[in-house]
Amino acid sequence: MTALRTAALGIALLTALLLATVVAPTFAVFGQRPDLLALLVIAVAYHDGPVSGARVGFTAGLIGDLLSGSSGPVGVGALILLLVGHGAGVIRPYLSGTALLGEVALTAGGTLAAVLGYGFIGLLLDTAPSDPMLALQTALIVASYNAVLAPFAFRLVAKLDARFPRSALAPVSPWSPGQVSGQAPRV
């Protein structure tokens, strides 16, 4: 991963955080906002694989924990998005169907896991409401919201990937989108 690509991903993460904390509340649906950090992490994991997904997930979660002034302990977001990013990167090759359907399904599943993970850890640490139905309802709404936004986020990450390509020395990811869509993997 080149420095420029790292910087670009960092800016994308900060932008996603700002959008999530400032802009997204304006567009709340049923009182819920999209989880833009999880969306970005899943999109990056989809393109780059589990290693990048884990790195970006950990970083995004940590930034979110530190900068959003969340009430929960620092590390919760890092752990959850780390697992989600890594998991999304691992699962992606096994998704069948069109690329769009795979993106949407992966985003929905990943977001659902992320929100439920927040709820579960919040329950353990007594920082979240202990109503499983409420947690599930929230997770479903946020997952649906993210699924709707998934195509846009995935196109954005694809452009960023094209503008700031990974290092030529970097190992070829066996999970690159090219393989799924039948194209030759990019190097």
Place this chain on the structure above:
Amino acid sequence: MMPRRSRTLLAVLALASLVLLTLDYRQGDRGIISALQRTATGIMAPIQEGLTGIMRPVGNFMEAVTELGNLRQENAELEAELQRLREAKISYADLQRENAELRDLLAMRERLGYTTTGAQVIAQPPNAFEWSVLIDAGADQGIEPGMAVINAQGLVGKVVEVTRRNARVQLLSSPNAGYAVRISGTGEEGLLTGRGPRPFQLEVLNPEADIAAAAQVVTRVFQGTTVPGGIPIGEVEEARRNGSRFLSVRPYVDFTRLSTVQVILDAPVAPSQLPPEELVPDPDPPQPPTPTPEAEEPPPPPDGSSPSSPSPSAEDGG
């Protein structure tokens, strides 16, 4: 099979997350992680604030757009709510008034110490020259003719007609009604007669008695009466002058605004059980009336009978 590099990275980062989480959780607000968090939040806050300022018009616009569809419905709901609140306000004022009235009634009942039953006035006099009201309690509630009816201010009248569920109350202001009364402060006795919308007429039995203005007039137990003694009726309007026989008494009760009343179910103490000082000796043989200039109209006898037409209250007395 997951590559080793990927597994290692996952394990390291997961461990780092758990360490951070544990440190922050254990150290609380005074730990280094929290300090780092506060610093980062301090850095980020101005940016978020600036962005919020930029986004506010957009947010307002979006809010307006998304709310546009709901505005009509919300407007209708608010209109309905406003109407409901207006009605509730009216009801609330009425409830307050009723509550105060009932409290006063209760206080009056406790003060007098009688057993009573409450009733609502359900019909006012059908014409301007009838001084009676219909209440929604009757024989089923133990009401009998002759029972006294009071409200929070004092004596309202007495029951003259009873059905199973209703009773008609002859108001104290009725010219057909006459009551034995006394001045509460001095004990001077007299006969009170209603005069319709005008103040009551009080005939003082003792021509020498001094009666001050605003002296309170209350009912007096009389032989054969069914109205308990001590119930407030009104105040003497003007002090007695020149030994005048008749005085005007301003009633406490507003007979034009009767709503809740109480019927006293306790029969007054039987004459044989009255203390000697309360017993009134048998009347002397009737004397020819002495006309006086103040006597505009002769009062009815204290038993409530009308000079012209006998009323049901005649046998009950007042």
